[in-house]
Amino acid sequence: MKIYISMDSAAKALGADQVAAGMAAEIAARGLHAEIIRTGSRGMIWLEPLVEIDRGQGREAFGPVSPADVAALLAGTMAGHGPTETIPFLAKQTRLTFARCGVTDPLSLDDYTAHGGLLGLRRALGLSRAEIVAEVTASGLRGRGGAGFPTGIKWNTVLGAQADQKYIVCNADEGDSGTFADRMIMEGDPFCLIEGMVIAGLGVGATKGYVYLRSEYPDAIAVMNAAVDIAREAGVLGADVLGAGQAFDMEIRVGAGAYVCGEETSLLNSLEGKRGVVRAKPPLPALEGFMGKPTVVNNVISLATVPVVFEKGAAHYAAFGLGRSKGTIPIQIAGNVAHGGLFETAFGMPLGVLIDEIAGGTATGRPVKAVQIGGPLGAYFPRSKFDTPFGYEEFDGQGGLIGHAGIVVFDDTADMLGMARFAMEFCAIESCGKCTPCRIGAVRGVETIDRIAQGDGAAVAVLTDLCETMKDGSLCALGGFTPFPVMSALTHFPDDFATRKEAAE
Amino acid sequence: MTRATHPETAEMQAIIDRHLGMEGPLLPMFHALQAEYGYVPAAALPLLADTLNLTVAEVHGVKSFYHDFRDHPAGRHILKICRAEACQAMGANDMSARVLERLGIDWHGTTPDGDVTVEPVYCLGLCACGPAAMVDGRVVGRANSDRLLAEVGA
Numbered sequence: 059m060k061i062y063i064s065m066d067s068a069a070k071a072l073g074a075d076q077v078a079a080g081m082a083a084e085i086a087a088r089g090l091h092a093e094i095i096r097t098g099s100r101g102m103i104w105l106e107p108l109v110e111i112d113r114g115q116g117r118e119a120f121g122p123v124s125p126a127d128v129a130a131l132l133a134g135t136m137a138g139h140g141p142t143e144t145i146p147f148l149a150k151q152t153r154l155t156f157a158r159c160g161v162t163d164p165l166s167l168d169d170y171t172a173h174g175g176l177l178g179l180r181r182a183l184g185l186s187r188a189e190i191v192a193e194v195t196a197s198g199l200r201g202r203g204g205a206g207f208p209t210g211i212k213w214n215t216v217l218g219a220q221a222d223q224k225y226i227v228c229n230a231d232e233g234d235s236g237t238f239a240d241r242m243i244m245e246g247d248p249f250c251l252i253e254g255m256v257i258a259g260l261g262v263g264a265t266k267g268y269v270y271l272r273s274e275y276p277d278a279i280a281v282m283n284a285a286v287d288i289a290r291e292a293g294v295l296g297a298d299v300l301g302a303g304q305a306f307d308m309e310i311r312v313g314a315g316a317y318v319c320g321e322e323t324s325l326l327n328s329l330e331g332k333r334g335v336v337r338a339k340p341p342l343p344a345l346e347g348f349m350g351k352p353t354v355v356n357n358v359i360s361l362a363t364v365p366v367v368f369e370k371g372a373a374h375y376a377a378f379g380l381g382r383s384k385g386t387i388p389i390q391i392a393g394n395v396a397h398g399g400l401f402e403t404a405f406g407m408p409l410g411v412l413i414d415e416i417a418g419g420t421a422t423g424r425p426v427k428a429v430q431i432g433g434p435l436g437a438y439f440p441r442s443k444f445d446t447p448f449g450y451e452e453f454d455g456q457g458g459l460i461g462h463a464g465i466v467v468f469d470d471t472a473d474m475l476g477m478a479r480f481a482m483e484f485c486a487i488e489s490c491g492k493c494t495p496c497r498i499g500a501v502r503g504v505e506t507i508d509r510i511a512q513g514d515g516a517a518v519a520v521l522t523d524l525c526e527t528m529k530d531g532s533l534c535a536l537g538g539f540t541p542f543p544v545m546s547a548l549t550h551f552p553d554d555f556a557t558r559k560e561a562a563e
Numbered sequence: 564m565t566r567a568t569h570p571e572t573a574e575m576q577a578i579i580d581r582h583l584g585m586e587g588p589l590l591p592m593f594h595a596l597q598a599e600y601g602y603v604p605a606a607a608l609p610l611l612a613d614t615l616n617l618t619v620a621e622v623h624g625v626k627s628f629y630h631d632f633r634d635h636p637a638g639r640h641i642l643k644i645c646r647a648e649a650c651q652a653m654g655a656n657d658m659s660a661r662v663l664e665r666l667g668i669d670w671h672g673t674t675p676d677g678d679v680t681v682e683p684v685y686c687l688g689l690c691a692c693g694p695a696a697m698v699d700g701r702v703v704g705r706a707n708s709d710r711l712l713a714e715v716g717a
Contacts, residue, residue, distance in 0.1 A: 067687075067688065067689065067702045068688075068689050068691065068692055068702075068704060070701075070702055071689050071692060071695065071702035071703055071704030071705075072692055072704045072705065103691035103692050104691070104692075106692070232686075232688065233685060233686055234686065235647030235648040235649045235650070235685065235686045235690060236647075236648060236649045236690045237686075237688070237690065238688035238689070238690055238691070240688075241688040242688075273594075273631055274684055274686065274687050274688070274697075275687075275688060276700055277702070309585075311587075311590070311591065312590070312591070312594055313590075313631075314590060314593070314594070314629035314630070314631035314632060315629055315630035315631035315684075316628065316629050316630060317685055328590065329587050329590075330586075330587040331587040331588060331589030331590055331615075331625065332589075332625060333624055333625050333628040334628060334629070335628075348586075348587075349586060349587075390690065390691070391691065392649040392690030392691045392693070393648065393649040393652035393653065393690065393691075393693070394652040394653055395691065398690075398691030398692070399691050421653070430648055434647065434648060434685075464649075464690065466648050466649045466652055466690065467652060468652045469652075472652065477648065477651070480648070480651070484647075484685065488685070490628075
């Protein structure tokens with residue numbers, strides 16, 4: 059009998075370690091022949107701690123499991139969800155990037171290769187640099203961090219740059235609320251990210267990589283460090299990658315709690331040991347990045363998707379999706395939600411289907427009032443926009459952005475003026491201070507929203523004008539996109555702003 | 564557990580020197596110092612400046628930019644509570660207000676007995692099981708004020 063329990067930090071936060079310990083004790087007490095394997099998470103967070111049991115007929119899912127359930131579970135008297143793969147939330151997904159996450163032991167390289175790992179890298183080792191970059195371009199893969207810039211074009215710029223040293227920098231500073239895909243893949247399938255970075259290095263001629271990983275993710279830091287050691291020991295990293303005569307090695311670097319370091323130029327400054335202040339572009343990081351050298355800066359999910367592009371071919375990947383949003387996107391459904399978690403699907407699924415059908419509405423059972431898509435810089439969408447298909451251009455056309463594909467659900471008790479104020483407050487706390495619209499504008503934004511709350515209707519025009527200034531005048535997305543949540547709250551939920559005014563009068 | 568003692572110069576220099584081979588070593592040096600002492604001692608700044616050929620002002624500028632680096636020891640327990648949107652959707656504001664009221668401190672404050680420091684954090688990546696918190700590096704999902712207070716022994 060094999061027993062699978064997640065070691066993902068969301069599972070741990072809900073008691074997975076206690077369940078695993080109880081399970082081990084019960085197995086010993088009963089003298090059972092059973093092996094406990096810690097995996098990543100399947101992404102069905104409402105079922106965590108999820109326990110899967112394979113009695114020789116495939117994995118069956120049980121959850122959420124508490125330590126008190128362990129005896130009944132082993133005795134076979136606890137009701138479950140049937141075969142894991144048939145749970146609708148999983149069965150409806152197209153898992154390409156997250157194919158192994160929740161299935162394998164994250165730190166077993168044998169498990170990784172037994173499930174298709176390193177096939178992409180082995181194929182890339184037989185290709186020229188230009189062919190590698192062309193494959194990524196053909197896949198249509200776009201930056202999953204939020205900007206959606208075509209990954210192949212970025213790689214091509216670095217490939218064409220002449221320098222004695224080039225770098226691959228993985229942006230693992232996943233600070234957006236409502237997003238946890240980076241964390242899940244780093245904790246659940248770390249070799250996938252490593253393989254993607256090695257392929258990137260081969261493609262552009264970079265021999266050194268860094269993962270800039272936020273300090274708020276201690277579990278991911280531990281898993282990634284262990285995985286890099288294992289990969290180096292096995293020759294996946296080092297002076298002679300898989301014996302093919304090419305070098306690539308990498309390090310994990312830890313951030314220090316600054317949200318703005320998720321912006322690529324700020325991240326590079328931080329990595330160099332400086333204040334995480336945004337740099338003006340140009341020069342592009344692709345030409346003058348880390349230490350002034352040509353640098354690929356890609357999000358975790360972009361890089362972790364590269365192996366499957368090479369394993370299955372660019373055409374296979376590009377066949378999924380909608381319009382210019384090709385492939386799959388790991389959507390994270392969070393906040394006040396009944397069935398929250400990670401749902402990887404081809405681009406194009408309407409927002410309302412994701413929220414009402416896939417995620418089952420709110421956890422509190424109350425009506426959905428608003429959803430924020432794309433983190434703290436993303437717009438709040440009301441129900442009237444729920445037919446928007448999930449894609450870069452489609453969300454842009456509705457005055458929003460998909461960002462890192464996190465959806466935060468709010469029920470009808472949400473105070474949208476309060477959320478708009480928080481957006482400005484957050485921008486003020488996290489501003490790097492380099493440009494005035496962001497540094498000063500965010501502070502004035504909080505004050506102006508407070509005036510609206512106190513009944514000053516004239517302040518609405520001031521807030522609107524301020525948001526225009528921040529949008530047009532800020533150097534990066536922090537100041538430039540904070541107006542998205544603020545203005546969408548004001549536009550779509552005017553009652554939350556008006557009632558305060560009337561109450562004050 | 565970290566030590567909040569008066570750090571020795573030679574010991575701090577040894578910690579700094581362990582990172583000399585790195586590209587961009589300053590943040591790893593800060594992290595290592597804070598891991599050892601629980602904060603970045605002021606006496607380490609001139610050592611860092613000398614080692615990296617920077618001014619003390621530059622080193623201070625980097626340290627003070629980042630929320631993580633403390634200039635004084637924290638309480639025996641560090642409670643980080645997520646203030647971000649997904650946790651707010653699950654009642655994080657009320658929860659943190661109750662915790663802070665019971666402890667009689669504000670954000671970033673430490674209880675007078677030195678037992679508990681409460682810090683805000685903007686997302687722990689536990690957004691589908693909020694409100695979320697972290698107690699001495701351990702993650703807590705679907706938190707409530709009673710449980711968090713019990714976790715820090717208050």
